[in-house]
Amino acid sequence: MSKKNYPLLILRGCAMGAADVVPGVSGGTIAFITGIYEELIDSIKAVDLQAVKLLLKFKLAEFWKKINGNFLISVIAGIGISIFSLAKLMTWLLDNHPIYIWSFFFGLIIASSVLVAKEIKKWNIFTVISLIIGAVVAYWITVMTPSETPNSWWFIILSGAIAICAMILPGISGAFILLLMGKYTYILGAVSTFNIGVLVLFAIGAVAGIISFSHLLSWLLKHHHTVTVSLLTGFMVGSLNKVWPWKETLQTYTDSHGIEKALVESNISPARFGELTGSDPLLWQAILMCIAGFILIWGIEAIGRKMSIKRT
Numbered sequence: 001m002s003k004k005n006y007p008l009l010i011l012r013g014c015a016m017g018a019a020d021v022v023p024g025v026s027g028g029t030i031a032f033i034t035g036i037y038e039e040l041i042d043s044i045k046a047v048d049l050q051a052v053k054l055l056l057k058f059k060l061a062e063f064w065k066k067i068n069g070n071f072l073i074s075v076i077a078g079i080g081i082s083i084f085s086l087a088k089l090m091t092w093l094l095d096n097h098p099i100y101i102w103s104f105f106f107g108l109i110i111a112s113s114v115l116v117a118k119e120i121k122k123w124n125i126f127t128v129i130s131l132i133i134g135a136v137v138a139y140w141i142t143v144m145t146p147s148e149t150p151n152s153w154w155f156i157i158l159s160g161a162i163a164i165c166a167m168i169l170p171g172i173s174g175a176f177i178l179l180l181m182g183k184y185t186y187i188l189g190a191v192s193t194f195n196i197g198v199l200v201l202f203a204i205g206a207v208a209g210i211i212s213f214s215h216l217l218s219w220l221l222k223h224h225h226t227v228t229v230s231l232l233t234g235f236m237v238g239s240l241n242k243v244w245p246w247k248e249t250l251q252t253y254t255d256s257h258g259i260e261k262a263l264v265e266s267n268i269s270p271a272r273f274g275e276l277t278g279s280d281p282l283l284w285q286a287i288l289m290c291i292a293g294f295i296l297i298w299g300i301e302a303i304g305r306k307m308s309i310k311r312t
Contacts, residue, residue: 013078
């Protein structure tokens with residue numbers, strides 16, 4: 001990728017960071033629809049033993065080239081910029097205008113699913129089964145009830161590995177996986193108190209998880225591209241359950257700041273939501289926000305397609 005496209009890469013990273021800030025939405029989804037998913041996976045996979053040896057020998061130019069450093073640093077910079085700048089805004093919007101935000105992301109994920117499905121050039125029994133499996137797994141994850149888990153060193157490492165793998169899978173939120181594993185509040189507490197021991201263990205798991213998992217994903221995309229894309233499409237379809245705008249809270253939890261938040265929720269109709277809360281379900285506004293999210297994704301895809309044509 002040429003130098004003139006690095007600002008666009010940073011913007012794509014910003015979009016990924018914005019998605020990762022939202023519970024239930026995956027930055028992997030954004031990477032997929034903006035056309036950088038496979039290169040991102042391959043670049044992460046390149047951080048292997050050979051790369052470490054190059055780094056230890058101070059062969060920095062060779063190391064940087066091997067890991068596609070310009071690409072990775074651009075995407076990571078965008079993610080960092082977005083997380084630090086949008087975290088408070090997204091939290092405020094989710095707290096004060098949840099129906100608008102969830103409707104917007106509902107439309108975004110529908111459009112994403114359609115666009116990714118377009119990459120499936122040949123439909124057969126295997127791609128259909130793969131899509132169904134992906135949808136069922138993602139749906140099952142969104143309805144699982146979080147459980148109590150140990151704070152042992154091995155489980156913290158395991159939590160880091162699983163959560164980071166989820167973050168690069170379209171449709172599955174790493175933060176939500178931590179919640180399901182009973183470690184969301186614990187890890188947040190470690191971050192806020194700067195508990196070095198816990199953070200190092202979590203980081204070890206995250207690094208090991210993303211490097212090993214990227215090898216598997218890269219291999220699947222190269223050797224079983226159609227079936228893998230179908231599976232990833234299913235993940236996004238199944239995750240729609242998580243971002244349905246109208247919910248009834250069945251169980252709550254207290255976060256690291258002592259604020260009570262929803263833990264287990266059930267999807268309900270707009271009419272039922274109005275009955276339970278006594279407030280306007282904002283149906284038409286939600287439909288408009290859903291359409292806006294849909295149009296935004298198609299707009300991003302159209303711009304990316306035009307830029308690809310110009311480069312050729």
